[in-house]
Amino acid sequence: MNDLRPPRLAQILLRLGLAGGIVREAVLGDFYEEYRHRHQAQSAARARLWYWREAFAVAGRSLARRSGVGGGPQLPGGRATGPLAGLGRMITRDLPYAVRNLARTPGFTAIVLLSLALGIAPLAAIGGFLNALFFRPLAHVQEPDRLVAIFRGTSGPASWPDLADVAEQVDAFEGVAGFSVFAQFNLTEGEATHLLTGSAVSPSYFDVLRVPISRGRGFRPDDMGPAAEPVAVISQSLWQRRLTGDTDVLGTQIRLNGRDHTIIGIAPEGLLSPEQPVEPAVYVPLGEEWYTNRGHLGLYGIGRLREDASREEALGQLEVLQERLRAAYPRYWSDEPGALGSFAVYSIGALRVRPGQRAEIAVGVALTLILGLLVLSTACANLGNLLLARGTSRGGEIAVRMALGASRRALITMLLVESVLLGCAGGTLGLLGAHWLTQALAAGRVGPDSGLDITIDLRVFGFTAFVSVATGILFGLIPALRSSRPDLASVLTGARTVVGGARLWSFRNVLVIGQIAASLALLVSASVVVRSLQDGQNTDPGFEPDRLVTASIDVGQRSYSAPEAEQFFGELIARLRARQDVEAAALAVDLPLDGSRWLAAVLPEGVEIDPEADEILVGENRVSASYFATMQMPILAGRPFDVTDVDGSAPVVIVNEALADTYWPQGALGKRLRVGESTWAEIAGVVGNAKYGQLSEAPTPHLWVPAAQSFSSRMHVVVRARSDARAVIPAIREAVREMEPQLPMLEPRLMTDVVSESAGDQRVVSILLLIVGAVSLLLAVIGIYGVVSFVVQQRTHEVGVRVALGAERKDVLRLVLMQGVRLLAVGVVIGLVGAFGIAQLLRATLPGIDVLDPLAPSIGTAILALATLAATLVPALRASRVDPMEALRCD
C-alpha cells in the first residue's frame, strides 16, 4: 500500500521557505495536488523526487527574494548588530549565498557531500538498529509509564500460577498479564503449512497493555480454561497478507497447530512484543499446559500499577506474597542460592534490555557506535581538509571582504553557514543511504514472518540531524577561523605563503593521519572477522554434514501422550531405515548449528564446586539410539545409546571430550552427574568434540541424554542418505503422511545448508565491517590525495627553484612521496593500536576471534600503503614535471 501523502520533510522545507499567509497555503495545496497526480500517473519514487526538487527550487527562490539577494551577487559579511539580527542575516543572506556558492563549485560540493553521506549513512543505520532494538517505545500502548515487568530472579520468566497469584493478591497492580516467549505455530492452508511466530498470552494481555483492538475483540477470561473454545487474535499484517484483508474475517476459522481457531480480533498494526522488537502474527490464550504447573516457568509478567501505587509498593507486596508461596510450594521457591529466585520488578523496558545483559549490550552498542564514529570521522577529516583548501584558494575573496570592512565574526558566520549546510545536505543523503542499508539488512537477516521494524523515525532523524550539524560546526570551525585571518597584505599583493604540509602536526596533516589510522583500524578488524569466518568454514564441525537431511515434526498438536509419541517416532524411524536409499536415521530434540541451543545446569559428582559460583551450564541434547552413528560423531570411549536406554532403565548420559576433560581428566566412564533437577546419571560414553552453536567456537562442553528417558513432543528427524540427500526429503514426508495424514513435516533442510547458515551472524558482521572498511579506505584515499596535491600546488614555486638550482626529477619525486609516506607511517602506528582495541571488543561479542593474528594487520597495512602511494604518486609526478621557468615566472 502506497502512501499518497507527500514527503513530510520536503513539506516542512517548502513551508519554511515560503512567506506565511494564504499564498503559502495555496502553493502547498498545489504541490499536494501535483504530487498525487504524479504519484498515480508515474510512480511514488518519481513523484517524491519531483516534490523534493521543486520544493527546493521554490523555497530557495522565495528565500533568496525575501532576503534581497535574488537580484545579483551580493557580498555578505558586512554590518552585524545584535544576535537576533545575526540569525536573521544567517538565514536570509548567508544561507542563499552559501547555496549559490556551493552550486558554483559542483566538483568540490559533490566530493564533500559524497564523503559526508558515506560517513553519516552507517552511523544513521546503526542508530536505526539500536533504536529499533532498545529505545523505541511500544506503539499503541497507553500510559506505558505505569507498566512494569515482573520477573523471577534477575530477569527470568515466571509460571502462570505465580502470575495469577500476583494478580489476585497484589493490589498495587490494577492488572497483571503473562505472555509466552515466542512460540512457533503451524498455519495450515489446504495442503500447505506455514510457520508463524506468535505468542500465547493470558486473557488480560491487551487490557493490561491498554492496546485497542482494531477489529473485533480481545480475549475474555472465559477464553482460557478447559471448556474454552479455541480462539485467536491475529496481527494486522497476517490479516492483510494471508487473508487478503477480507472484512468478514472475524468469526472465521484459522487452522493453527492442527486445530481450528475462531478469529475474534485483529491486533493494531505493528503491535510489537514487549520482549523483542518483533510483531507476533497470532495470539492465542494460554493452553492447558500452563494452568496449574508451577514449574513451567515460561511467561514474562507485565503489571499495570494503580494510579496511586509506586513500584516500591508493588515490590513490597510481592515480597509478602512470595513468603506465602515459599511456605506453600517449597519445591518451586527453594531458598538455595542460585535457585530461581524471588520476584523482581523493573520498568517495562527491562523486557527488552534485561538487567543481567546490560553490560553485554553496552559492549555491543559501544562497538557499533565506535565503528560508525570511525567512519564518520574519516569523512569529517575530508570535510575539514577540503574546507581548509577552499579557504586558502578563496583567500583573495576573503581579503577583499575584510579590506572593505567585513568583521571577522561575520566572515566566520558566513563560512560556518556553508559548512553546516554541507553537513545537513550530507546528512540528508546519509539518511537515504541508511534507509536502504537498514532495509537491505533487515530483509537479509529476519524472515518475512518476523520482520524487525527499522523504519527511520523521528528519534533517528533527530540523532542524524544532531550529528550532521555538529559535524558541520566542528569541522568547519577551524578552517573558518584559519581562513578568516589571512595576511591581507601578502594575499593582495600576490605574495606566496606556504600553508600547512611542512609541519607534520599541522591541522590538515593530523586530519589525514586520523583518517589513515581509522581506516586501518577498520580494515584490520574487518579482515580479522573475515579470516576467522573462513577458518570457521574450513573447520570440521565434528560430524559429517554431507548426505544428511533433517526435518522437524511436532506431535504436540495431536495431543499424544508420551508413550504414544515415542511409539510414533520409533515407528517413523523404523520405516525410514527400511528404505533402500537411507543409510541411517535417528531423532534429536536439538540440531547442532541450527541457531538454537539448549543448556542444562549440571552437577558433576565428586567435583568441588564453589557454592558462591554460578551454576555450571552445559549444552544439552536429547537423542535417540543410533544418533551418533547417523551423525558420524566418533565414540571415543564407552558406548552410544541403544534401545535398552528407555524410560525406567538406569539413567545414562553421554558427554563430549571437552566436558570429560574438564572434570574427569583421568577418564569419565562410569562417573556420575546430575542434569538439572533429575536423578544422578551414569556416563556411558564419551564422543569427540563437535561444533554446536557456532563453527568458530572453541571446544565446548556438551552432553546427551536418551530421548526415551525424557519426552519431547517436537523432534528433528536426522536421515543419512546413501547417495542424494535431497531425494530423501519426499520420502520422509511420505512416511509421516502414511502414519498421520494431518501431521505436517516442518523445515526440511540439508545439513550442509544448516552448517553454512550458521555462519550467518558473523557473515553479516563481516560484510558490514568490510563495507565500512572499504568506505573509510576510499575516504582516506580521497583525503591523502587532496592534501598531497594541495601541498604540491602550494609548493610549485619552491619546486621550481629547486629544479632551477639543479634538483633532478627523482629528487622532486622523492620529496613529494616522502610527504605521503610520513603521514602513512604515523597513521599506521596509531591505527594498529586502535585495531587491537577494536579486536578486543570484537572478541567480547564474537567468540573464537584470534586477536593476535598477525596476517590481518599486515594485509590491512599493505592495502593502505598501496592506496596511499597511488594517491601520492599522481601529484608527485605532476610536481616532478614542473618546468622551472613556468613556475618561477607566473605563479
Add this chain to the structure above:
Amino acid sequence: MQKPYLGEFEQVVLLAVLQLGAEAHAPAIGRKLEASAGRRVSRGALYGTLERLENKKFLRWEIGAATSERGGHRKRRFEVTPVGVQVLRDSRAVLETLWNGLDELSSESTQ
C-alpha cells in the same frame, strides 16, 4: 509611462491562463505549459513569474475552497486582468508588424 515589457515566458504564462479559463490554478498552468512547450517547467520559475505578473497588475487571483485532494489546502485561481489582455494584444501586434513581409521565412521554417 513607460510601456510595460512582457518577457517570453511571461507571455506564454498569460496565454496559458487565458486558455485554461476557470481552471487556471498553478498545477494546471504548469501542466499546460509542459504539454505545449514540451519541456520541463520549474515550479520555482513558474511561481516567480506568476508573482511578477501579479505585481505588474497583469494577473489577479482569488481563493477557492479547500479540498481533500489538495490535502485540505485552498486553491488559488488566476485570471488575466484587462491590462494583461491589452499587453498581450500589444505584444502580438509588435510581433505581427515585425513578421510582416517575412512570410517566406515563416513558411520555410515550418518545413
